[in-house]
Amino acid sequence: MTLINLRNFGVTLGAPLFSNLNLTVDAGDRIGIVAANGRGKTTLLNSLAGRLEPTTGDITRSRGLRIGYVEQNVPADLDEVSFYDAVLRALPKEQIASESWRVDVALDSLGVPAAMRERALSRLSGGWQRLAMLVRVWVTEPDVLLLDEPTNHLDLAKIALLEDWLNALPRDVAVLIASHDRAFLDAVSDRTLFLRQEQSQIYALPYSRARAALEEADASEERRYQKDMKTAQQLRKQAAKLYNIGVNSGSDLLTTKTKQLKARAERLEDAARPGYQERSAGAIKLANRGTQAKILVTLDDASVETPDGTLLFKTGKRWICQGDRIVLLGPNGAGKTRLVEMIRKAIADQITLGAVKVTPSLVLGYSDQSLSNLGQNDTPLGVITRLFELGEQRARTLLAGAGMGIDMQGRAIGRLSGGQKARLAMLVLRLTNPNFYLLDEPTNHLDIDGQEALEGELRANEASCLLVSHDRSFVRNIGNRFWLIERKRLIEVEGPEEFFEAARAQE
Template sequence: MATYVEILKREFPHIDIEVFDYITGVLASGGADFEDGEELFDAVGGVLQGSSSDNKNEDDVRDICFQMFDTLNLTSTGKSHHQVKLDAPVQLSQLSSATPDMLAEQDVQGIWMVKRGQNTTVDAKKLGKAEAKLKAKHERRNEKDSLKPSTPLVLEEASASQASNKKDTRVDASGKNRSYDIRIENFDVSFGERSLLQGAELSLATGRRYGLIGRNGLGKTTLLKMLANRSLRVPAHISILHVEQEVAGDETEALNSVLESDTVREGLLAEEKQLNARIASGSAEGTESVRLTEVYAKLEEIEADKAPARAAIILSGLGFSPKMQKQTTKEFSGGWRMRLALARALFARPDLLLLDEPTNMLDVRAILWLETYLQTWSKTILVVSHDRNFLNAVVTDIVHLHSQRLESYRGNYENFVKTKEDRLKNQHREYEAQVQYREHIQVFIDRFRYNANRAAQVQSKLKLLERLPPLKPLEKEIEVTLRFPDNFEKLSPPILQLDEVEFYYNPELTLFQGLNVSADLESRICIVGENGAGKTTVLKLLMGELTPVKGMRHSHRNLKIGYFSQHHVDQLDLNVCSIELLLNKFPGRNEEEYRHQLGGYGITGELATRPVASLSGGQKSRVAFAQMTMPCPNFYILDEPTNHLDMETIEALAKSLNKYKGGVVLVSHDERLIRMVCHELWVCEHGKVRRIEGGFDEYRDILQEQFRKEGYL
């Protein structure tokens, strides 16, 4: 491969000697600091374009910068050894402070001390700007490095307070309260200094399934945590299970881990074993046999003998094969351990089950199974979910969190939308009637204010106005909008394709063979399949992050991909605010530009200056969108983009993708997003990717048929 020096000479045969020395010096001394070709272009592209006598446009210069960056990459990884060698060791720190005379005596020439030729063609202003930009970049990087060992960020904590009811407290203390209904009145929830709920009320009737909905960042997850740790008073005899953390990895088999979650059954089995041992040893005192009979009766009552089969059905429904059920918990990834935590909760059957975005960790197949399973749940569920179809299938009631209060609605999500619209219409009519009534009174007052004969009536009308309740304007939630800029030139096909690709991580286990897929700027493709089938691997092959073992990846030379990872939060610097995040990633712009970019994704005002770590999951996703779209890609690859987003933002995401003029390939389990956006459905299974003509409906029918055959339904 040609070195960056050779590329410069080849592409710019008439380059000014000063520009040549400047660029080669920058690459030789600081090339390893560039994260990608775009950064290299930002540093030297303007100087190159300004000094070019070959009429090269910006795209040509960008391509050349990317070529030079590739040679730097090879140098840093040891695959190439093209290096600029000096005749003798030179201390750069000494050179930078040396005078020209000193340098001349040592016969050493610094790249920053080159004398300008008389007939130079370089633009001095552009050169100065490029040097200043590079200097600023190094200063920012040094400043960032100096901050790394600093004290870890201390986040605010959530808290809850509740007006005590002496009667309820006495009943609970006496142990006479056997009701499994939950009613929490007049309570507040705050996060640090921010009030999330004020004077709120929550009623949960036993046997009902509630969907807790509301915009990102309003406190849904915090409310679940307050209930789980009993910061809000829930009767002591009601068992609560909050599926929040993944199962710890140890030597316990997956199936046994689920069985152990039923502490009543485990306790009875342990007691049975202990009683039998005492009876067999002859040390029993006579009461053991009576107690053993009671234990057997209780085990029969809770159908303990059917427990292994019930646990296996739950695990199978959530995607655990018979082989996986025998694996130890430490062998599973975090995503599968979260599924295991969900399986344990379903098996334990608590009186109050708290679920926070349970579909985030599941593929479409597992979501359909969970919907069916929860429809027969006999106890109380409170679930936070952004999945509209899941809520329609599962919940019997909706609890809407907004304006620091909770409002309850009977029915599923579709019924909530209709009822809410009707309420808003009625409120609007009532508001208009009140406005007209006030105006009518005010007209009378204004007309007869100075009429002595009507003075008593005017005074009466004035008192009537004063007695009327204050007129409150209708509360309207701000509509969510997302901006996906598409000010780029249309690219002629082929844009992106994989031809006869074979790929594996382990030579003994081929993941894909004969993979043939293609996409263009009109593509709206969704990839579905079970977890572990290779969906994310397909995305990385399309992006070029993974290299095929066999076959070829073809992409347009001007293709610019924006990638949203399902683990996007892991890629964000949580210790800075959103503005600083964009500043560090895309330096050289003013604060207003960063605020405008974040504002396009709902991160406005003080939200933009808060540490990213303090934002909700959905708000972090919006920050990741703002970061992804800032370079204006012409193709998006999105891996589970709806995780943590509220329903309004998912709707806005779908509308924005439909307006976007570039190509889109996404992996998603959100049925509504798939139906709104995608024209093609690729199913990833058994080492192949196949296109389904009937779209999502056909895929759903295939899964339902599998459930029936396997006996999960």
């Protein structure tokens, strides 16, 4: 049964985001929506939800269709409302008294603990807030569920919970998911829409297989284009040769043949279309100034504690060496960020901090998941010119290369999108020219191209780093060592897969 039908659908907001989109959403569809930052994913979801009218084309929804749009952020008027009451308020007022049982059923389906249900939304972690917004929508019993970056702020256990929950939904419910989480898309989608300015592509495949099919189609298109352009060039050369012979001999037949060859070349050139090239959302480049030191950081049975002195774990004797790309694994609350902060402080102060020793030649590149080194009231241009000895023109050129045009460079950082902030943070890292990176959730807000660019830069520059990430694809692609926090000890493991499986078992 068709629930939503888009015909020649397009939206222009200043510039065209997408056009000529033809998409049918049927009952039971699980559609992943993939595009670079700022290329229209959220706009498409808003259009499907009826919040935004298209610039061109038509949208048809089945009669009585209920669409649930899961917001990314908690509305301000719900900040001090309890988890339970926030969900209850999503019901129509006339149903609250008689249908409140539906709230309990929805909360149970996502395993929300009883104590959590009474806590104000503002006092919940970002992950629980995300799930609260999901339950608020689900309790209204939508026919179509729209999810915008649903795994942001979720730890691995909650991502596994969300995957299982989505896969257990009634098969007549359609789900459309805009996400940059490659492993998540593979787990929950069976169709993939690659949203493009023109000629968006959809495949009846989960993300990874769809991506391979898309890349082959783009490569085939590029090969066809190159072949057609080469043929057109040969036709023009042949026409030029016949033209010269025709002029010298006075042959009308050769002149006619010359015109025919030129016409064929023009038809080929007019019809030829190059293979698709993604417009960059901004380049991500890193640097590695190098160091002669073999051992960069030594942990001599360091104690990692909460602010009140409660022991979280002890590190044992550990070394971070040049070329190590160490992924720190552990459940939320285990102390991953506390260890990162302990090492950061030791490097910043260039001292031996307790049982943490750093080599004097270490230069740190640091980025945390909240991008706290970027002041919300500062501007991109202000940050770059203040932190680095660069002229304004050079700073503007670098910012433009990172995807921030002139209009964004003077805008308050707090008004930038998550993707723009993430690329600004990556530019700051590059200009710092470190020889050791500490990265806490570096892929938050980066689109798939950005994630893959970051992976490539870390590997190509042989960068040494310690990183924390809940992005399974990123962890698998980048790590060459893995430390796991388990039973209040830091141990080294061969790979991340057992931890991923254990996180799934926790949900």
